[in-house]
Every structure is written in C-alpha cells, then in structure tokens.
Amino acid sequence: MTSRIACPTLAARVTTAEQAATHIRPGMTVGMSGFTGAGYPKQVPQALAARIGAAHERGERFGIRMLTGASTAPELDGVLARTGGIDFRLPYQSDPELRERINRGQIDYMDIHLGHVAQYARSGFFGRIDVAVVEVTAILPDGRLVPSTSVGNNATWLELADTVILEVNAEQPAGLEGMHDIHSCAAPPHRAPLPLVEPGQRIGEATLRVDPARVVAVVETRGPDRLSAFAPPDETSQRIAGHLVEFFRHEVARGRLPTNLLPLQSGVGNIANAVLDGLREGGFEQMTAYTEVIQDAMLGLVRDGLITIASATALSLSPDGVADFVKHIDAYRHRIVLRPQEISNHAELIRRLGCIALNGMVEADIYGNVNSTHVAGTRIINGIGGSGDFARNGHLACFLTPSTAKGGAISAIVPMVSHVDHTEHDVSVVVTEQGLADLRGLSPRQRAHAIIEHCAHPDFRPMLQDYVDRAWVHSKALHTPHLLPEALSWHQRFLDTGSMRA
Amino acid sequence: MTSRIACPTLAARVTTAEQAATHIRPGMTVGMSGFTGAGYPKQVPQALAARIGAAHERGERFGIRMLTGASTAPELDGVLARTGGIDFRLPYQSDPELRERINRGQIDYMDIHLGHVAQYARSGFFGRIDVAVVEVTAILPDGRLVPSTSVGNNATWLELADTVILEVNAEQPAGLEGMHDIHSCAAPPHRAPLPLVEPGQRIGEATLRVDPARVVAVVETRGPDRLSAFAPPDETSQRIAGHLVEFFRHEVARGRLPTNLLPLQSGVGNIANAVLDGLREGGFEQMTAYTEVIQDAMLGLVRDGLITIASATALSLSPDGVADFVKHIDAYRHRIVLRPQEISNHAELIRRLGCIALNGMVEADIYGNVNSTHVAGTRIINGIGGSGDFARNGHLACFLTPSTAKGGAISAIVPMVSHVDHTEHDVSVVVTEQGLADLRGLSPRQRAHAIIEHCAHPDFRPMLQDYVDRAWVHSKALHTPHLLPEALSWHQRFLDTGSMRA
Secondary structure, three states: OOOOEOOHHHHOOEOOHHHHHOOOOOOOEEEEOOEOOEOOOOOHHHHHHHHHHHHHHOOOOOOEEEEOOOOOOHHHHHHHHHHOOEEEEEOOOOOHHHHHHHHOOOOEEOOOOOOOHHHHHHOOOOOOOOEEEEEEEEEOOOOOEEEOOEOOOHHHHHHHOOEEEEEEEOOOOHHHOOOEOEOOOOOOOOOOOOOOOOOOOOOOEOOEOOOHHHEEEEEEEOOOOOOOOOOOOOHHHHHHHHHHHHHHHHHHHOOOOOOOOOOEEEOOOHHHHHHHHHHHHHOOOOEEEEOOEEOHHHHHHHHOOOEEEEEEOEEOOOHHHHHHHHHOHHHHOOOEEEOOHHHHOOHHHHHHHOOEEEEEOOEEEOOOOEEOOEEOOOEEOOOOOOHHHHHHHOOEEEEEOOOEEHHHOEEOEEOOOOOOOEOHHHOOEEEEOOEEEEOOOOOHHHHHHHHHHHOOOOOOHHHHHHHHHHHHHHOOOOOOOOOHHHHOHHHHHHHHHOOOOO | OOOOEOOHHHHOOEOOHHHHHOOOOOOOEEEEOOEOOEOOOOOHHHHHHHHHHHHHHOOOOOOEEEEOOOOOOHHHHHHHHHHOOEEEEEOOOOOHHHHHHHHOOOOEEOOOOOOOHHHHHHOOOOOOOOEEEEEEEEEOOOOOEEEOOEOOOHHHHHHHOOEEEEEEEOOOOHHHOOOEOEOOOOOOOOOOOOOOOOOOOOOOEOOEOOOHHHEEEEEEEOOOOOOOOOOOOOHHHHHHHHHHHHHHHHHHHOOOOOOOOOOEEEOOOHHHHHHHHHHHHHOOOOEEEEOOEEOHHHHHHHHOOOEEEEEEOEEOOOHHHHHHHHHOHHHHOOOEEEOOHHHHOOHHHHHHHOOEEEEEOOEEEOOOOEEOOEEOOOEEOOOOOOHHHHHHHOOEEEEEOOOEEHHHOEEOEEOOOOOOOEOHHHOOEEEEOOEEEEOOOOOHHHHHHHHHHHOOOOOOHHHHHHHHHHHHHHOOOOOOOOOHHHHOHHHHHHHHHOOOOO
16 A cells, blocks of 8 residues: 555455556546646546457457547547547547547537536546546545546546446655635536635635545556646737726726726636736736636736736646646645636635636637637637637636737737637627727727737737628628628638638 | 506606606616517617707717617617718627618627626626616506516616616516516625526516616507517428427437426527427427527417417517417416526526527538628628527537528538627537438537537538548647648638639
C-alpha cells in the first residue's frame, strides 16, 4: 500500500491498468475524468486501447460510448480515437486524432454545453453509465477521494456508474487536498437553491465519495498532465486586451460595473490566456474569477493579488505554471476553489454572480451571431465548451478574436456565420485587435454598422460594406437585410480558393 | 375620487390622457406596461400618438424609444407605429403596423430574451428610463398599486423611471387583487438566491410600489384588453399534441419524468394553445405550469384541476376566457400567480424547477437548429419571446410546428435555417404533425436522420434526403455536412417563386 491509498478496502483492489481495462466491454458507455487536459486517467485508456486494438485484429467489433468532462490528452482521446474504438463522444474535445475522425464521419460527436452534461446524464438522457474511470490524487483512510487537477463530471460518473475504476496519480500534488468543493445537485423536481453568493464560497465538501462496493479496480499511476506552454502575448492579443480594458474602465466610470468589475470567466486557449494577462494594465484591483479553467495567466493574477479568489473546475497549467503552483500551493489553497463543472457552469450561479464572459470565437457576422465551433459550417474544431453557459446567463458576453486568420486570407467578420453557437440575442460585445463593438441596445442594422466599423480588418471592410449596402437596397425585408445567395459565399470561396478575398 | 383610486395623494394627480401625454417629449425613453396583449395602457399611448402626429404636421421631429414587457395591442404599438413616432422598440412585438415598419427599416427593433430585459435596464444598458406608463387595476389607500392582467417589466419601469404615469383601468377585474407576487431583483454583485422552489410559491408581495413623488399623472380608463378568440384545435395541432403525449408517457415509464411531468412552459399563439389543450388526452394529473403567459387552454386545464397551479406574468385570454376567469376568480386566485417577467423567465428558477419548454417555431433544420423569428432570414415576425430563456435553461426544450406552411409551399424542415434563434445545443425535441424527433444524445448526422424521418412532410422528405446524401459525399468535412451554395437555396426559391418546391 502506498501512502496515496490509505483505505484498506480500496488498497485491496489495486491492480494493473490492463486488468482494470477488462471491465470495459464493447458497447459500454464510459464516463472518464478529464477537463481541458487536466486530471484525465493516464493508463487505463491506453490499456483499453490495446484491448480494442487486439479485438479489432481478431476481427471483432469493439466500440464504446465515451463521456468526459471536456478535452483530455493524447493518452486518452488520442490513443482511443486511433484504435477506431470510440463510437460516440461528448462533450468538448481538442485532440487532433479525435477531431480528424469526427470530421471524417467515423465518430459521432455531440457538442453540448459543459454545464448541461451532468444533469442530463443524471436524468438518463445518455442511457446507463456502465463504467467510470476517474483520476484522483489520493484515497483517504475512510475511502473518500481527493480529486485531481480537475473535477469535471467526476462526482456524476461516480454516482451513476455501475462499475468504478480509480487511477491514483502520485504525480499530482498532494497539496491539492482541501482545494476542492464538491456539491452534488438533485434532479428536478427536488432541487433547492444553491447557497453560493460569492465566487470563493464553499458549499460542499472537499472530497469525492464513492460506494466502495462498486470500485472494481484501483490503478496506481505517476505522470503529469500533458499540457504545453502558452504562446506569449503578442501585439494582437495585447490590443484586444487594451480595447477591453478601455471598455471596462468606461463601464466603471458610468457606474455600470463595480470598480473591481464582476466575476470573470475566461475561455481556454492562447488568446484567452493572453487577453487575461492584458487585464493587468487596467488597474483593476480585488478582481474575482468564476470560471471553468485556470490557465497560467489567471494563476499569475491570483499570485500577484489582482484576483483575490478564483473558482473553476480545472487547473490547466503549463509545466512552468505547475511548478509555480506546487511551490506556492499553501498560498493558492486559500485563493482557488475547484468545483464540479455542473457548479462552475451552473445557470443559477452565473446569473446570480453576474459573470463577465470572455470567450474566443471563430467568426462573428455583421449582425452579431457568433460561430465558436465550425470551419465553413461543416468542420468541427473543439466544441462550444462552456461559452454558452456563460454567454446566455452572464452579465456581459464578450467574444474575442483576431480580425483575420491564415495570414489574412480569412476574415473573422463575415456577412453570415456558417454555423451559429451564440445567437444575436446573446452577444453583448465583439472585440478584435481593430476595436470593440458594444452591441447592447442595438438593432441588427445598428449592430452591422458597429461591427464593420470597429471590428473588421480594413482589408475586408469595403467588401462587408458593399454587402451591406446592396443588402439594404435589395433584401426583401430590412430588419435583418441579407442577400441569401451571397450570404455564405465567403466561406465557399475559402473552400474553393483558400481565401475569402474576392 | 373613484373607488379604484383610494390614495388621496395619487387621486389628486388624476388628469386626462392628453395632459398626461405632455410629459413624454421627443427623444425620451419610455417604459410601457403590456405583455402578450394584456395589461397595456389604453389611453395615454393614443394621446401620445396624437401629440406626435401634431408635431409631425408642424414639421417637428418627434420620436421616442419604447420598451415594453412584450407585445401589446393596436391602441399602443399600432397607433404609435403609424405616427412614425417610434425610433426604437424592444422586446417582443406582434402588431402588424409595427412589424411592417420594422421590416421596412423605419424602426430599430431589438429582439431580446424576455427574461433579460429588466436586469439590463437596471444596469443601464438601455440608457436612462425617462417615463413609465403603467396600467394598474387599482390604487390602495397607502399608494400601493394592484397590478393589472400582466406584470411584465412594470416593477422595473416604476423603479427606474424619472417620471411615472399610471392608468387605472376600472374594466380590469377588481378580484385580481391578491393574485400577484412581486419580487424585485438586485443588480450584481448583490444578488441572493431566489427562494422559490415550487411553481406556486409566493416570495414577494401582492402589490407594486412606486414613489408617489414621481407620479406626475393618473388617468382613469375603462376598456378591455383587446385579445381575439383562439383558433379551435385542428387535426394538425391534435396530432402534434398526440406525439408529445406519447413521448411524455414514454419518459414517465422510463423514470425520466415524474408522473405529473415537470412544470410546463407554453409559448404564445394558436398552436401552443391547441397543443396544450391536447395534453388533456395524456391522463397526467396534478400537473403544474411555470410559464410566461396563461392562455385559454391553460386556464381550462387549471379550471378542470389537471393543472393544480400556474405561474405566469400575463393572462392573455379571449373574451370568453375573460368571462370564465371573472366568474370563477375566487377559485382561480388560489391556483394562479402572476409575477414580474424577470421572475417568470428567470434562468435560476427555470433551471431549478426543470421546466418542460413547449414553443412554436418558424422552421428547424436537419441538424436541429431552430428559427423562431425570421422569414427567409430577413423579415422579423414577432421575436424570440421567452423561448430562449426556457430552452437554454429548462429540462426539455421541445419545438413544435406544422411540417408545412402556406398550403404546402413551405417546408418547416430545411437544410439550413435562415436565422438561428436556438442552436443545435439547445433543442431536445422537434415535433410536427408527422412525428417527433428525440434529439437527446445524438450527433448532427444522427439528428438529420431522425428529423427527416420523423418530422419532415413526405412531399419534402426526398428533397431533404437528396441534400443529405450529396452533402455526406461532397461536404469538405463530415461532422456537420453541408453544401454551402445550396444551404439557403430553399429560402431563395421561396422568395423568387413563392414556394420551396423544386
């Protein structure tokens, strides 16, 4: 028994990843831990992939339905996608191997709001959950589980699955103990108000619980979350951050935001990370965060005291970020709370706290509809993540992107988005390095003026203005003028020529 | 002093509608009462229209910005739209005169979730509210106001407006007193949990409050809400209801819904009314409703005890419905609660209660995106209403429509919707008279199969299948296969020929 497994009952279940993986059989639905590359199981998925590969070599069909918290890593999504053993997957993903197979039509992928997964699983909308595979940091003497670097949907998988496999990862910082706050929600009609009124408030307990009778295997692992370094902030992201800082200052001056703003949510990835870092220039103090994921920039704002408390469901840090986190973990423990994604992304709490949602996007159209997920309407990138949880129910929904992509071949502002993830009703502010369009209280035609003038790249502005001018003359109705035969032509031109330029 | 104005201070402000309207000056932002044709001011808007018309005849510009609860009536939206005196309007509307001017590009209209209006107004997103014009049923001796047949955003207008004009409508049933429950929300970061856990629970007080010092005019009126009779249920709506009943029974049998279902939300209009009436056939007892509007069918379900309690923000009844309501008002008072629309459509409460959302739509596409508002992507009909509040945060989001319109010329199932109000992430179930597609847990291509097979009209099924077959071969990526040059061609054909048929 190692020091990380202090419960005799569960220590007696220690076995190999290979043996554990035999509990996963063809056609099963498996709930896995893992959220934005943090806290995913490191060994059982690889053993499962070997098992699937061997079955396929024998000519036997072996596919599973796989539910996670969000994106994982090559050791999970990557290795399983390569075997052809994933029939169905939800929610958010970002692994290149998995994405490629989804876009080849080989894997059925359901893109769903991260805050909705647990409630729908609990209500049986995804069928029975056969097996849970969950990474934890340690097992306490009484069998309670210290969560890992992400909580995600783990409480739900542990509650619902017939069979549970635990991975105890000795590489995850032992000091994580005490940082989590696990509150489980009921199914309707038995729901009570969630008592949380401050981002840092604790409303649950620090550990996960599992019925030991359902734990069929415990696997000891040692390995880091595989997260790469973030790109350093560049001029584009600094300019986006600069526009946001100016906007927030303006809102504070008008009395529409408190001087410490409102709890920040920030999406995943390099742009979000860099823009968050740019908020340092705003002079805002005593900020808070109520978000899904803590990346390096947010950790830095916490370290430097600009953010006093950060609530999330995952720590997605670069190797340098992990080193800093481990070094100062006793200080961070009082400033970081990790919760189930059902709570971090809960409609009730996002609305109550009045979060400021900062999310990247693929493109926005002139009327303020936002595409967060698809290239040219057909190719999924990563998924909607929690952006919809925060955009619909938060206080301000800000969407950020460089105004062009692929070396200027693609405009992030288009006549009509090729896929809608956030409708015109849910987008408050659009920001590019060109500027910021404040869409609050504007009609569609007023929004078009603001977005073209403030957000579009100058190279594409004349094309957009030309579209608008002609649509405002020739459209059959003028509430939301469009020329339907042309509305998606920019995307088709990109598919045909590699560029949206005429 | 009439018996309806029992407060001496406010009785002293009684004046004519013409005099009251002089407090509304060019450029002002006016918050008006009125929600789905109920509880709107009957005389001041007409006097204002005359004032605007006279100014225009003198060659003076006179336009106002107008915010309401939702749709009103010819005496408000209609008469003001005709004068050309509305510069800006939000949210939901349904008056033909107003709609026509919006679609001519003469009025800026912002279509916004009904549950978002009050919080954004309170936070100053729409600028200062200069004047409130609110219909009430009576004024109590201490100046508290008995609300009318709708509550809408009235508490917010009364709280925010510099100047208040009250219409006291003696035609509204005096027995409304005691049916309302007014709870006002704070702006973030000062929000506490809303204590409501049952649809019928009271969390506020029965009257509206206003600072008498800001009341500049009180106008006595007498006139009914102008609502017409609902169309009787036809075979199409009965078949839609039948598919829903079968689905709900199936969900109850699987243990995914309680035997009395979950609190029902039902959209406005004839289809929603008829479908709700069709739920009588389901054999469900002790149902509840947590919704925006009570139309005749819901009143009937309450009267007959099938719905034990109905919470809404408006009573939108036909003349026969009003007669029934008035006759049995003492019984209804214990089974109906009227709340501010900020509460009836609140994300926190819709999520907690787990509402079943039943809303009509214009069209759905093969991947489950829904258009609730636009013809051919450009012409606004009424607006999104509360459908987004309930679809995003409720437990089941069901969208209903006949499979064809305009005598079969238009298919309600199309390759790509021409405007998105509810994304693929927010649509659980699509129902037409042809059948029901349960989209929960499905990938886009699986959804396309289900929608074409179960919901499309047989006349359009081969065209849809042909699109899908070719898209699944020729699309550049196969997560959400599309042929962009064709995706909106059905709508363009309708614009060109009056029919989507090839």
